[in-house]
Amino acid sequence: MAILSLQNVVKNYHNHTAVDNVSFEVPKGSVFGLLGPNGAGKTSLIRIITTITMADSGQVLLDGEPINFNHPSQIGYMPEERGLYKKMKVGEQLLYLAQLKGMPHKEAKQKLHAWMDKFDIVSWWDKKVEELSKGMQQKIQFIATVVHDPKLLILDEPFSGLDPINTNLIKDEIDQLNKGGTSIIFSTHRMEQVEEVCENIILINNGKKVLEGNVDQIKIDHKENLFKVEFDNSVLNIEDLNNFQVLQSKRDGIDVKLVDGMKPNDLLGSLIKSGAEIKSFNEVLPSINDIFISRVGESQE
Amino acid sequence: MNKLWLIIQREYLTRVKKKSFILVTLLTPLGFGLLMFVSGYLASNSMNSKKRIVVVDESKILNEEDLSNSQYDFDITTLPLNEIDTSYNQLGYDLLLNVPAINDLSSTTHNVDFYSKEKLSLVALQQIEGKMSKSLKAYKISKSDIDQETIDQLEINVTLDNAVTSDLDGDKSDKVSIGVASALSYLMGFLMYMVIFIYGSMVMRSVMEEKINRIVEVMISSVRPFQLMLGKITGVGLVAMTQLFIWIILLFGIMAVFSSTMTPDPSIAASGMGEAGEMIAEMGAQSDMTNLLRGIKSLNWLLIIPSFVMFFLGGYFIYSSLFAAVGSAMGDDLGEGQQLMMPILIPVIIAISLVFPVLNNPNGNLAVFGSMFPLFSPILMPARLPFDPPVWQVILSMIILFASVAFMIWFAGRIYRVGILMYGKKVSFKEIGRWLFVKN
Numbered sequence: 001m002a003i004l005s006l007q008n009v010v011k012n013y014h015n016h017t018a019v020d021n022v023s024f025e026v027p028k029g030s031v032f033g034l035l036g037p038n039g040a041g042k043t044s045l046i047r048i049i050t051t052i053t054m055a056d057s058g059q060v061l062l063d064g065e066p067i068n069f070n071h072p073s074q075i076g077y078m079p080e081e082r083g084l085y086k087k088m089k090v091g092e093q094l095l096y097l098a099q100l101k102g103m104p105h106k107e108a109k110q111k112l113h114a115w116m117d118k119f120d121i122v123s124w125w126d127k128k129v130e131e132l133s134k135g136m137q138q139k140i141q142f143i144a145t146v147v148h149d150p151k152l153l154i155l156d157e158p159f160s161g162l163d164p165i166n167t168n169l170i171k172d173e174i175d176q177l178n179k180g181g182t183s184i185i186f187s188t189h190r191m192e193q194v195e196e197v198c199e200n201i202i203l204i205n206n207g208k209k210v211l212e213g214n215v216d217q218i219k220i221d222h223k224e225n226l227f228k229v230e231f232d233n234s235v236l237n238i239e240d241l242n243n244f245q246v247l248q249s250k251r252d253g254i255d256v257k258l259v260d261g262m263k264p265n266d267l268l269g270s271l272i273k274s275g276a277e278i279k280s281f282n283e284v285l286p287s288i289n290d291i292f293i294s295r296v297g298e299s300q301e
Numbered sequence: 302m303n304k305l306w307l308i309i310q311r312e313y314l315t316r317v318k319k320k321s322f323i324l325v326t327l328l329t330p331l332g333f334g335l336l337m338f339v340s341g342y343l344a345s346n347s348m349n350s351k352k353r354i355v356v357v358d359e360s361k362i363l364n365e366e367d368l369s370n371s372q373y374d375f376d377i378t379t380l381p382l383n384e385i386d387t388s389y390n391q392l393g394y395d396l397l398l399n400v401p402a403i404n405d406l407s408s409t410t411h412n413v414d415f416y417s418k419e420k421l422s423l424v425a426l427q428q429i430e431g432k433m434s435k436s437l438k439a440y441k442i443s444k445s446d447i448d449q450e451t452i453d454q455l456e457i458n459v460t461l462d463n464a465v466t467s468d469l470d471g472d473k474s475d476k477v478s479i480g481v482a483s484a485l486s487y488l489m490g491f492l493m494y495m496v497i498f499i500y501g502s503m504v505m506r507s508v509m510e511e512k513i514n515r516i517v518e519v520m521i522s523s524v525r526p527f528q529l530m531l532g533k534i535t536g537v538g539l540v541a542m543t544q545l546f547i548w549i550i551l552l553f554g555i556m557a558v559f560s561s562t563m564t565p566d567p568s569i570a571a572s573g574m575g576e577a578g579e580m581i582a583e584m585g586a587q588s589d590m591t592n593l594l595r596g597i598k599s600l601n602w603l604l605i606i607p608s609f610v611m612f613f614l615g616g617y618f619i620y621s622s623l624f625a626a627v628g629s630a631m632g633d634d635l636g637e638g639q640q641l642m643m644p645i646l647i648p649v650i651i652a653i654s655l656v657f658p659v660l661n662n663p664n665g666n667l668a669v670f671g672s673m674f675p676l677f678s679p680i681l682m683p684a685r686l687p688f689d690p691p692v693w694q695v696i697l698s699m700i701i702l703f704a705s706v707a708f709m710i711w712f713a714g715r716i717y718r719v720g721i722l723m724y725g726k727k728v729s730f731k732e733i734g735r736w737l738f739v740k741n
Binding site for chain 2: 014047050051052053054056069072073075077078079081082083084085086087088096097099100101141144
């Protein structure tokens with residue numbers, strides 16, 4: 001069952017198509033990566049999902065229901081450009097935002113205290129937002145995003161501007177929420193983060209879907225039969241490897257690409273025959289970053 | 302609905318709780334009162350300081366008692382001019398007048414020279430001229446065959462009395478009550494003008510702030526942009542009403558204190574005592590104050606006060622929704638968006654400049670049509686209210702205004718919902734026009 005399902009969603013602006021016939025599904029309880037370069041249409045998509053705007057055509061289903069204005073209370077959205085009322089006190093502000101998500105005053109207050117306790121920032125309740133550092137404000141923003149226990153959490157570049165300690169703190173919290181059943185959409189252009197946390201991704205460029213699927217599967221689908229072998233290179237007679245495409249030859253090993261239906265065992269056999277003392281033998285899978293660059297380059301041509 | 306209420310609450314409370322709001326609200330009437338007090342004090346002080354005037358009267362035709370009053374102390378000297386023209390200051394006089402003898406009784410002009418160390422004000426000059434003319438005229442009459450009594454009988458004073466009776470209490474409106482009505486007209490027209498600009502730009506600034514510090518995207522992922530805009534306008538509107546209400550109460554309080562301490566005039570005290578006080582005032586001389594009070598009482602307050610409140614609300618909402626739309630379209634740069642303010646500035650300025658022509662003829666064509674147009678009526682109709690406009694016109698104008706308010710809020714909402722998400726682009730009116738038709 002999908003928490004979120006988009007079918008043939010189109011969004012046109014005055015002179016360009018921001019979202020061009022995009023379909024995808026976010027499985028319930030998963031961590032989903034929404035990837036794409038700047039201006040690809042990520043924000044336009046998120047705005048449609050969060051009911052800020054509406055799709056020109058196509059369908060958006062949240063938990064099986066066509067998206068409507070009752071849904072914002074089930075969604076938590078942290079935009080890339082963070083914003084809080086600078087002159088308001090932290091507590092008042094969080095209460096206000098939580099109540100706008102439909103929480104009763106009392107419950108909101110309890111939940112907020114629990115969250116602030118967790119982050120050890122209860123003493124900030126009466127501080128004005130403008131008195132806090134940027135990192136502190138991010139924590140407040142995060143609490144505002146998750147306090148109403150959303151079914152679906154949408155985080156747009158959640159770690160930008162956070163120091164490593166706070167990044168880990170927020171990461172752990174996201175992990176906890178996910179374990180508790182919250183579905184999470186990450187929107188980012190920083191691919192290394194995606195590989196760590198996302199099970200499924202969609203890659204969009206120029207408003208179109210370029211790629212979709214399970215991260216591991218995508219990597220396997222895009223593998224280029226690259227192998228990395230480590231051994232003492234000094235004894236190797238390179239001519240023994242004439243049948244292989246050696247990409248790089250270093251002192252402690254080589255990178256080899258297998259072509260023409262050759263198997264890894266053929267490479268190993270040749271190496272052993274040449275007398276090399278093999279320390280390791282690994283298949284190199286492409287990083288999402290590499291796939292991203294190659295596919296985006298492709299789709300631009 | 303609940304969310305709208307939350308937004309209104311926040312917009313209202315954050316403003317009302319601000320120190321600057323509390324200070325401005327309390328200090329403005331106090332400052333006003335202080336100004337009244339100081340100017341009143343200075344005026345009464347300058348009246349107390351009598352000017353001493355010495356007169357060289359060659360032909361012995363003037364009389365000290367006739368000339369002197371509370372402001373001027375005249376002394377007729379027997380010394381010739383050349384003996385006193387250098388020493389009048391040392392003798393303690395402020396002014397020296399030289400009245401030459403009247404040789405030709407048929408001449409209608411007579412030059413009197415004055416000597417003074419300091420420049421005389423125009424008012425003082427006119428007052429002294431008047432006194433001289435009166436005395437010299439009396440002298441000329443005494444030298445002629447006509448007696449003063451005949452002259453007095455020839456005097457006639459025409460007062461124009463408006464015979465139209467007001468619907469409220471049948472009082473005849475006279476010059477004073479028309480004066481009071483005009484003053485009230487100006488006051489209400491100008492107040493509306495201030496309200497539109499002060500609180501309208503408060504709405505605009507707040508919309509811009511939310512857009513610039515990006516809170517708006519968080520907000521509209523919880524509430525509809527229209528709710529946010531309407532909540533903001535309503536919240537600031539309540540702030541405006543709170544502030545004006547406190548100002549009016551404080552101003553009345555200060556004026557009451559002021560008038561009882563500065564001018565112990567029985568008529569003012571009387572105004573606070575209802576019917577009995579009225580009788581005391583009636584018995585007293587027809588002082589300016591009683592006339593003024595009668596003028597104030599003759600106004601149709603039952604029409605004016607509720608109507609003014611309605612036009613206040615209509616005017617505030619129609620313009621502040623425009624301000625909200627403009628604020629949403631503006632980028633970070635206020636200067637760049639200056640031209641976007643034009644559609645607001647132009648109608649307000651036209652309306653305020655029409656107040657004077659409308660007052661000249663409060664029930665003429667210009668007044669009637671001007672007070673029907675919804676962008677002008679919040680200023681022009683309050684200006685007409687003290688002049689007893691036909692009730693159907695007031696109601697029609699209100700209906701047009703409130704229909705336009707509904708339209709304008711919808712219209713501004715269309716612009717607002719697109720504008721608040723537009724960043725880093727200078728927008729033209731053409732672009733804004735397109736926003737109206739953008740689908741959500």
